[in-house]
């Protein structure tokens with residue numbers, strides 16, 4: 014259990030969730046990348062690349078990666094924005110940022126901060142990315158409002174996250190996911206953290222609700238697509 018709350022992180026809300034989720038990621042930081050590659054059959058790299066294409070990252074762009082964790086989205090973005098681009102990663106979990114710092118080029122700026130109140134001025138970035146982050150924040154609406162605020166007019170935003178599969182294969186896909194991910198957690202001796210993944214996905218908004226939340230925050234041309242048998246969703250929109 015999370016020491017600060019004694020409540021499993023998927024049952025927490027608000028400030029309790031903020032703390033419980035941070036403690037959980039601090040515990041799993043050293044094995045996060047390995048587990049990600051096993052669970053997605055290395056698909057997570059492809060989905061971030063696809064996300065960079067969908068929001069048309071260009072050489073020289075200034076990009077914020079929210080909930081940047083161990084920095085894989087920043088690595089994908091660097092390939093697009095080049096060395097003249099400005100990359101900032103923000104996360105509130107020091108041990109995840111420590112892993113990122115070892116992987117990233119020294120020009121990439123890493124900031125310890127909270128996604129629900131960003132330490133940046135208005136209209137600073139050409140694009141904001143977030144990978145597997147929105148499901149974890151304690152206040153989705155506040156986070157989307159902050160993303161909208163820090164984007165320049167014409168700026169693009171994309172999220173890649175878990176989603177609930179729909180359609181005929183959904184029950185099989187859901188069953189496989191609920192068995193395999195906790196099993197991996199037991200192998201890695203972090204059962205709570207990997208129980209969190211399917212449970213938090215169940216509690217997260219649907220694809221349609223997330224699209225509506227983007228629109229409520231002010232984004233236009235909001236679209237989404239599914240990957241990995243519906244277990245992954247990419248949502249993107251523009252600040253006009």
Ligand SMILES: C[S@@+](CC[C@H](N)C(=O)[O-])C[C@H]1O[C@@H](n2cnc3c(N)ncnc32)[C@H](O)[C@@H]1O
Pocket residue numbers: 031034035038079080081082083084085086103104105106109126127128129143144145146149150151
């Ligand atoms: C599942 S990891 C994703 C890491 C990375 N984006 C990726 O693509 O692999 C979620 C990250 O979100 C961070 N996070 C969760 N809530 C946050 C918040 N309120 N503010 C900042 N970071 C947060 C966690 O510390 C963790 O590093």
